[in-house]
Amino acid sequence: MGKTIRDESTASAYWASVNTFCALSDVHVIADAPVGCYNLVGAAVMDYTDAIPYLENFTPTSLTEKEIASSGSSEIVRDTITKLQEPGRQLILVSSAESEMIGSDHERMLAMQFPLVRFFPSHSLGENEWQGRDRALEWLFKNFDDGRPAAVEPGTVSIIGPTYGCFNSPSDLAEIKRLIAGAGGRLKHVFPFESRLSDISDLKNSEVIILMYHEFGSRLGKLLNRPVLYGPFGIDETSTFIMELARLLGCEQTGEAFIAKEKQTVLAPIWDLWRGPQAEWFPTVRFGVVAAASYANGLKKFLADEMGMQCLFSHITEETDNTALREQLASVQPQFFFGRIVDKIYLAELDAKTRFIPAGFPGPIVRRALGTPFMGHSGAVFLLQEIVNSLYDMLFNFLPLNRLSEAGETPTQKPEWDAEAEEFLNEAVKKAPFISQISFGRELKKKAELLAIRQGKKTISKETVSLVL
Numbered sequence: 001m002g003k004t005i006r007d008e009s010t011a012s013a014y015w016a017s018v019n020t021f022c023a024l025s026d027v028h029v030i031a032d033a034p035v036g037c038y039n040l041v042g043a044a045v046m047d048y049t050d051a052i053p054y055l056e057n058f059t060p061t062s063l064t065e066k067e068i069a070s071s072g073s074s075e076i077v078r079d080t081i082t083k084l085q086e087p088g089r090q091l092i093l094v095s096s097a098e099s100e101m102i103g104s105d106h107e108r109m110l111a112m113q114f115p116l117v118r119f120f121p122s123h124s125l126g127e128n129e130w131q132g133r134d135r136a137l138e139w140l141f142k143n144f145d146d147g148r149p150a151a152v153e154p155g156t157v158s159i160i161g162p163t164y165g166c167f168n169s170p171s172d173l174a175e176i177k178r179l180i181a182g183a184g185g186r187l188k189h190v191f192p193f194e195s196r197l198s199d200i201s202d203l204k205n206s207e208v209i210i211l212m213y214h215e216f217g218s219r220l221g222k223l224l225n226r227p228v229l230y231g232p233f234g235i236d237e238t239s240t241f242i243m244e245l246a247r248l249l250g251c252e253q254t255g256e257a258f259i260a261k262e263k264q265t266v267l268a269p270i271w272d273l274w275r276g277p278q279a280e281w282f283p284t285v286r287f288g289v290v291a292a293a294s295y296a297n298g299l300k301k302f303l304a305d306e307m308g309m310q311c312l313f314s315h316i317t318e319e320t321d322n323t324a325l326r327e328q329l330a331s332v333q334p335q336f337f338f339g340r341i342v343d344k345i346y347l348a349e350l351d352a353k354t355r356f357i358p359a360g361f362p363g364p365i366v367r368r369a370l371g372t373p374f375m376g377h378s379g380a381v382f383l384l385q386e387i388v389n390s391l392y393d394m395l396f397n398f399l400p401l402n403r404l405s406e407a408g409e410t411p412t413q414k415p416e417w418d419a420e421a422e423e424f425l426n427e428a429v430k431k432a433p434f435i436s437q438i439s440f441g442r443e444l445k446k447k448a449e450l451l452a453i454r455q456g457k458k459t460i461s462k463e464t465v466s467l468v469l
Contacts, residue, residue: 006322007342011165011362013132014124017094019164020136021120022055023192028089030080031060032073032106033096052164059084073099074109081114090144090197091117097124118143128318130215130292133163137192138219146201150225155249157185158203160220161212161231162193167292167360168367168374169193169212175376176210176231182258183242184251208248215293215318231375233298234306235267238377266377270384278388285309285387288334290325290343291360292317295374299338299359302380303387317360326350336387355390415452416459424462444468 014033021029061076077093084091091114093106106119120139122132137160157180162169173190180187188206189199203209204224211217212231221228227248232241239259246255273279287309289299293316304311312334315325326346333352337343338359347354358365359374373379417425425448429441447468452460 006326008362009317009320009322009340009342010128010130012097012122012124013127013129013135014094014096014122015165016127016129016132016163017120017122017136018055018058019129019166020133020192021092021094021140022058023163024195024197025057026088026090026196026198028057028059028084028091029055030077030084030091030093031058031096032077032093032099033060034062034098055164073102074106077106078109078113081117085114093117093119095119095121095124100125129165130318134216134219137217138223140192140197140200141203141220141223144197144200145204148201150204152207152226153188153205154207155184155186155251156188156206157208157210157245157249158189158191158206159187159210159212160191160203161217162190165361166213167295167358168372170368171370171373172212172231172375172379174370175373175378176212178378179232179238179242179376180210180245182255182262183245183249184254184258185245185249208245210245213292213294214297231294233294233375233379234302235270235377235380236306237298237301238375238380262377266381269381273384273388278391281391282308283310285336285391286312286334287336287338288312288329289314289337289359290317290320290339295338295359298374299383302383306380307384322346336390355394357386357390414449415457418459418461420462421448421460421465424465428465 014031018029018031021027059080061073061080081091081093093110100121100123105121110117110119120136123135124132127135159173159176159180162173173193177187177190185208189195189203191199191203203220204226206224206226209221209224209226209228210231211221211228214230218228229241229245229248232238239262242259242262243252243255246252246258285303287299287303289296289311291299296314296316300311300314303309312332313328317340322342325343326349329346329352330350333347333350333354335354336357337347337354338357340358340360341363344356344363347356358367371382373382425441425444428444444465448460448465451468452458452464455464457464
């Protein structure tokens, strides 16, 4: 019997191809897909929000029961292509799970009737979104490269990776651009986010290629046959990135001067936080991560290896067993959880005293502002700032507030605690995040005493605490 999948961790390769191709301004995507849900990406709700713009270069064929059950989709595809053809517009036909299930393969029909239209089988049923994006980028180069040998322009850098539906892309992209300029590089292309299809042939003329993400883009990077760097996280990795990029560009002195300036400006808040009283909390902070590979590994490297916080777990989204993750959260709760909406739901189901910070999709989160990076030196400052602010917010719960309470809510005569109940209470409190253990224990103790009074008991037993939990 196969394993039951509790929640999907990634979107399909269909969404990946649409989000990749639609980022190109001179491409129009035709999705061989049914009426309804497959129109959603054109209405800006992929992965709940992400503030994806309305995709004017996206048209579904709107398959109905007729095409799926009997006639096939060739006729409706031909009609859609005829309506959309115009000079300067490259049409790309993409298969969906439904069209793949009925065996729609339009290669032969397109070769005979529409030789300029390309067909991309999305493999929606067999690949996840990272595999889909990786293959889509490789396919674009193989189908639209001009075939000329590379003519490398010294000092130029191109970025590959940002597509619709990638968490925090605008802000992290802005940080990578800033680092490139600081290291002495000249930005050539951001592909496909800020490019035209015609730019793909020019990528191989860049002196250095930067892949924004570890999870996809490597196939295209290998085809371009240029030196490749990846988007960095934290302080040390970013400084190494700057110097390696400067070395490849022949700008070592520029890179060194840039890092020196970074320490005095962008990175100054980290030094200030490290010298302040809040630094005493860092070794006590326990955190967990479930995100795409770049973010899962990057957050662990910065927060644990550099800042000295305790990483309880760091799971890569596409490999995560969500059922096992929920069981893990039931036994040990991090103080901070960087994750997706499904993880936030698990925390709510367990009534966990954990501060959730969005770090991946799916999730109802908009990340279009340029001031919320996770990558680079700016990302290190932003992340540490968010954690320290959250720690201060948690301390608010310890303030001795004069709360309005209902009659009978505060026990007039407190019951006695037996030893077994106290030990059981202490073990339960230890599972809560460190900084919230005091307030959690106080709340739990109060509830147990109220329950005992309602039950007419003078002594609190382990059973009473269990009922409260």
